[in-house]
Amino acid sequence: MKTMLYASAATIAVALMAPAHAQDTVKIGVILPYSGQFADGAKQMDAGIKLYMKMNGDTVAGKKIEIIRKDVAGPQPPVAKRLAQELIVRDNVDILAGFLLTPNAMAASDVSAEAKKFMVIMNAATSIITTKSNYSVRTSHTLPQVSATMGTWAAKNGVKKSYTMVSDYGPGHDAETSFQAALKAAGGETVGSVRMAVANPDFSAYVQRAKDLGPESIFVFIPGGAQPAAIGKAFAERGIDSSKTKILGTGELTDDSALANMGDTALGVITAWTYDHNHKSALNEKFVAEYRKDNNGENPNFFVAGGYDGMHVIYEALKKTGGKTDGEALVNAAKGLKWEAPRGPMMIDPETRDIVQTIYIRKVEKVGGKLVNVEFDKVENVKDPVKAAMK
């Protein structure tokens, strides 16, 4: 009798332990374009996630963190939506994360809103994404945040007349309108603008047109990849002298791989951006060194920083909730979160759940024979101007 009692007690204990064990993991579903045209960015963001877990352990508030990765393969909103649903329904994830591209983030936001799941957007930069779900936060930047800062800075620093060249698609329009509005508000003037075809291999005609108008500065927004090099070469070939006509832009224009393609034609280009591996801080030096160790000596870029900081928000939110994973608790814990990131001080805006951070003004210079984005000015505590204007 006694043995049976012990046996059944043991059985019950085991039975109780099993679900208890399951509750000891926090599952994070990461949706990224691991294959296709944007695979490099996805790889880098994933490396940022891995790096954070390596440096901070894979348990938080007594729970083990488990990452489930899903490949969305490109800008495919229906696929992103289906993956988000599968992750929640089939894999029982507690948190959605990743999102390199705006359309995918938008589609998954619907799922997050419906399922009340915490969602961390680690890159996608169109302003309105975070308004689609009350459970989402962003750890990258918004495009208007960067371009408006560039506009204000330009007007205040003697580049009052500007021509704008942007790619003719959503982010390009965002960049154009926010740069022009900020420039105007600070007393500057737009002397002309052009929206360039997105699939556009040769910029010479657009650049020639800009040159013939003789503006003080040219603001450029184009998607990364092939285009920065092509436009940089077009500027150089047209004989646009960056000491006379300042070339302004956002960070995509001069990120590491773009610089490698542009060569010396990039010298003097001024950009507004959030993160560069040359940023001077003790934390960043450690971050860069650790990243290089694990990634064949490559430098981390803004994708890596977005993934790394996204994990930080998840970890800190879990610490605050004591491991509770319901969307409401997590998003409330994330609101107002302040921390020191590799890119500098950051905060999740408690009202908009979007990122508040320092925007750096950098200029491409040659340091030790290499092209580097040298930070020479900064604007602190920049909020997303679009959401600020919505209020």
Add this chain to the structure above:
Amino acid sequence: MLPPVFGVLFDGIAYGMLLFLLSVGMSVTLGLMNFVNLAHCAFAMLGAYVTVMLMKDFHWNFFATLPVSFLVTALVSVVIERTLYRRLYRATDLDQVLLTIGLAFISVAVAAWFFGTTQQPISVPGYMRGSINVLGLNIGIYRLFLVAVGIVVTILLVMTLEHTRFGAQVRAAVDNQRMARGLGIDVDRTFAVTFALGSGLAGLGGALAIEIVGLDPHFAFVYLVYVLIIVSVGGLGSIAGSFAAACLIGISDIAGKYYVPELGAFLIYLVMVAVLMWKPAGLFGKR
């Protein structure tokens, strides 16, 4: 001082020459051999990657890589022609399209596997960069070089196909295969050489294109559109037609972007539609 219109004309012709070099190979294979080769730009991409590899890993001079990119592409294409394409010479267009578009997809995946999806940087010699000022016009040095190469290639090709024994064999083999065989022409070999020539030119075009438009694994598809436009506007099988079409498309593209940027890159499609409505077989098309 010349008005900007001359600058637009020069840039247009230079861009046209780039498109011409990319598409003339297709004009040879599609026009002369009647083979629908949608993998054409995959061969162009191969040539481009050969140049990138030689420059990056072996530190070759840019000019030295050009003949190699031609040869390697030609050789690889012969292997593919002998193993895959030749089985489909008499197949329907649809079969040819399916095979070659499949090859193009494979080439994108292979390139992404080996080189990643990022842009491949090359640096042409310093003296090829920048521009010279002629009567107030900016003439890009590299573009000038493209125009020169385009003209040389055109002359060589026309001479080869119109005035040599090999050219006569190709034309005979295309027009009447049985008769050509009967006359003792080795049709298989002729086709293989023609195909290699067309693909080699694509490889050369790809290598020359990197400096202007960059290189990533999507090259195989992005430029296919332009190549098809040029070949159809020019007329199948006509080198001169391709040349004229490339100039026309290049100039309309640049002029469109310069004068009516709102229309921008769309103008070339309008031009194509207009030409094909006026001459359905293309500018110099015979069929």
